[in-house]
Amino acid sequence: MHPIALYYPYVHLRDERWLKCAALYWPRLARLRVGDYTPEDSPTARALAQELDWLLEVDPRRAAMSVEKLHPITDQPSAHAALSGWTLPKLTEVLLGDGFTGPARSDALDLFVLTAFETLVPADPDGRRRA
Numbered sequence: 107m108h109p110i111a112l113y114y115p116y117v118h119l120r121d122e123r124w125l126k127c128a129a130l131y132w133p134r135l136a137r138l139r140v141g142d143y144t145p146e147d148s149p150t151a152r153a154l155a156q157e158l159d160w161l162l163e164v165d166p167r168r169a170a171m172s173v174e175k176l177h178p179i180t181d182q183p184s185a186h187a188a189l190s191g192w193t194l195p196k197l198t199e200v201l202l203g204d205g206f207t208g209p210a211r212s213d214a215l216d217l218f219v220l221t222a223f224e225t226l227v228p229a230d231p232d233g234r235r236r237a
Contacts, residue, residue, distance in 0.1 A: 108133040110162065117143065119151045119161075129154055136162040 111132040117139050119125050125148075128135055135154075139145065147155070155161035176183060 110134045110136050113137040117145045119145075119147060122148055122150055125150060125154070129160060134160055134162060136164045138166045139163045140167065141165050 109132070111128065111134070113119065113135055114137070117137055119137075151161060155163075
């Protein structure tokens with residue numbers, strides 16, 4: 107497998123001279139580009155991409171979908187909030203005790219509270235840590 111250089115963080119190849127030097131040095135060059143975005147490339151960049159297959163377009167969405175969600179504090183893998191097992195009654199019991207009865211809340215607020223809590227506390231309601 108030949109090495110491929112990554113042109114990052116820009117999509118547009120900004121310097122024609124640099125591009126020509128890179129074409130002499132690297133076997134291939136890849137840039138991140140979302141599928142429906144079309145950059146305005148120079149004739150040199152178009153020739154390197156279309157005629158020589160030297161310039162590769164990589165859509166980052168596929169790779170982003172495969173990245174495991176990590177907890178923002180511990181950097182441990184974190185399950186999606188829908189799989190965590192937390193419910194608003196269980197959350198209320200854990201945080202405020204058994205006898206708490208509070209005002210009725212909307213579904214949107216419940217969802218926000220559960221999502222925010224799952225972001226900070228990635229554990230089962232029974233107190234077990236996820237591996």
